[in-house]
Amino acid sequence: MTSQEKQEMVVTPWEVSGDIDYDRLIEQFGVQPMTQSIADRIAKHAGYMHLQLRRGVYLSHRDTDWWLDEYEKGNKVGLYTGRGPSGHVHLGHLLPWFFCKYLQDAFDADLYFQMTDDEKFLQRDELTLEETVALTYENALDVIACGLNPEKTFIFSDTDHIGEIYRLGLKVAKRVTYSTVKAVFGFQDSTNIGMIWYPALQAMTCFLQSSREGRNIPCLIPAAIDQDNYWRMTRDIAEKMGYYKPAQIHAKFLPGLAQGGKMSASQPDTAIFTTDPPKVAAKKVMKAFTGGRDTVEEQKRLGGRPEVCNVYAYYYFLFEEDDDKLVERERLCRCGGIMCGECKKQLAERVKVFLTEFQEKREKAREVLDEFLLKPLNEKE
Numbered sequence: 559m560t561s562q563e564k565q566e567m568v569v570t571p572w573e574v575s576g577d578i579d580y581d582r583l584i585e586q587f588g589v590q591p592m593t594q595s596i597a598d599r600i601a602k603h604a605g606y607m608h609l610q611l612r613r614g615v616y617l618s619h620r621d622t623d624w625w626l627d628e629y630e631k632g633n634k635v636g637l638y639t640g641r642g643p644s645g646h647v648h649l650g651h652l653l654p655w656f657f658c659k660y661l662q663d664a665f666d667a668d669l670y671f672q673m674t675d676d677e678k679f680l681q682r683d684e685l686t687l688e689e690t691v692a693l694t695y696e697n698a699l700d701v702i703a704c705g706l707n708p709e710k711t712f713i714f715s716d717t718d719h720i721g722e723i724y725r726l727g728l729k730v731a732k733r734v735t736y737s738t739v740k741a742v743f744g745f746q747d748s749t750n751i752g753m754i755w756y757p758a759l760q761a762m763t764c765f766l767q768s769s770r771e772g773r774n775i776p777c778l779i780p781a782a783i784d785q786d787n788y789w790r791m792t793r794d795i796a797e798k799m800g801y802y803k804p805a806q807i808h809a810k811f812l813p814g815l816a817q818g819g820k821m822s823a824s825q826p827d828t829a830i831f832t833t834d835p836p837k838v839a840a841k842k843v844m845k846a847f848t849g850g851r852d853t854v855e856e857q858k859r860l861g862g863r864p865e866v867c868n869v870y871a872y873y874y875f876l877f878e879e880d881d882d883k884l885v886e887r888e889r890l891c892r893c894g895g896i897m898c899g900e901c902k903k904q905l906a907e908r909v910k911v912f913l914t915e916f917q918e919k920r921e922k923a924r925e926v927l928d929e930f931l932l933k934p935l936n937e938k939e
C-alpha cells in the first residue's frame with residue numbers, strides 16, 4: 559500500500575483504525591459539531607482557554623451547552639470518565655484526563671472515574687481477571703498523576719466496588735433490550751454474555767453521582783469519540799429512569815507513531831506509555847511516521863506535510879503549549895526549513911522531560927491512592 563491510499567475507517571469502543579474522517583463520524587453518530595461559543599464559555603469559567611479547546615481537539619458534543627446553562631444557573635454539575643485497564647496507560651489516554659482536571663477546577667465538579675476491569679477481562683482473551691484488576695490500580699496512578707483533586711475525584715473498579723454500583727447497573731439493564739445492544743454494539747451470537755451485560759455498567763455511572771446524592775446532577779463526559787455507542791444507548795433510557803441525559807464532549811484521537819489509526823496499547827511499538835523508560839520512548843519517537851519527503855533534497859525543495867505528520871500532531875496535541883511557536887514550526891516545515899530528523903529529535907527531548915516528570919508524580923500517587931477511591935455511602939468520611 560502506498561502512503562497515499564486511504565485505509566478504511568473503523569471507530570468502535572474496541573477498535574479504532576484506518577483514516578479517521580471526523581466529519582463523517584459527526585454525521586454517523588448524530589452528534590453536534592463543537593462550537594466556538596461553547597469553547598468560550600468554558601474558558602470564561604476556567605479563566606483561560608485550554609490548549610485542547612484552542613486547537614480544536616474537541617470536535618463534537620451533545621448537550622455541553624445545556625450542561626453549561628445549568629452551571630450558569632447556579633446548579634451543581636458533575637463529570638464522568640473512565641479507563642479500560644488492559645495494559646499500561648499511553649499518552650492518548652491522558653488527553654481527556656488532563657481536560658477533566660481543567661474542567662474539575664473550572665466548575666468545582668466531582669469526577670466519577672470508572673475502571674472497567676470487568677469489560678477488559680470479558681473482551682480480551684489474553685487477559686486474566688487478576689491482571690485487569692491489578693491494572694486498575696496501576697492505571698489509577700496515572701489518573702492521579704494528572705493532578706486531580708482527591709476530595710472531588712472518585713475512582714472505582716467495577717469488580718471491587720460492585721456492591722456500590724450493582725443496583726444502579728441493574729436498573730439500567732432492565733431497560734435495555736438485547737436487540738438494542740445488538741444494534742448499537744454489533745454483538746453476535748458468539749459474543750459472551752458478560753459483554754452483553756457490560757454496557758449497563760458503563761451507562762450506570764452517568765447517574766451515579768445523582769443516585770448517591772439523591773438529586774439530579776447534570777453529568778458531562780469528556781472522552782474520545784470511540785466511546786459514543788455507550789452514550790447513545792444511555793441517553794435513550796436516562797429520562798425513563800428519572801435522570802438527565804448525560805452530556806458529552808468528544809475528543810479526536812492522538813495518533814500512534816505509525817501511519818493511520820490512533821495511539822493504541824495493542825500496538826506497543828507505536829505507542830508511548832507513561833511507564834516507558836524515557837530513553838525507550840525517545841527511540842520510538844525517532845522511528846515515527848512523518849509528513850517528510852523521500853529525500854532531503856526533495857524536502858528542501860517541496861517542504862514537509864504537517865497535515866499528515868504524526869510528529870507535528872504530538873506538538874499540536876500536547877507538546878507545544880505556545881501557539882506562536884507552533885505556527886513557526888509549521889511554517890518551517892512547509893518551506894523545507896526544518897528536516898524531519900531534527901523535528902523528531904526536539905520532540906524526543908520533550909517526551910523525555912515529560913515522562914520523567916510524569917513518572918515522579920505517578921510514583922507519589924501510590925501514597926495517596928486510597929484518598930481517591932470511591933467509599934461506600936454509609937462510610938463516615
Ligand code: TYM
Binds near residue numbers: 641763785810813
Ligand atoms: P479506554 O481505556 O479504551 O480509553 C480511556 C480513555 O482514553 C480515550 N482514548 C484516547 N483519547 C485520545 N487519543 C487516543 N489515541 C485515545 N485512545 C483512547 C478513550 O476515549 C477514553 O476516554 N470502556 C472505556 C472505559 C470507560 C470510559 C467511561 C471511558 C468506562 N466509562 C466513560 C470514557 C468515559 C475504555 O475501555 O476506555
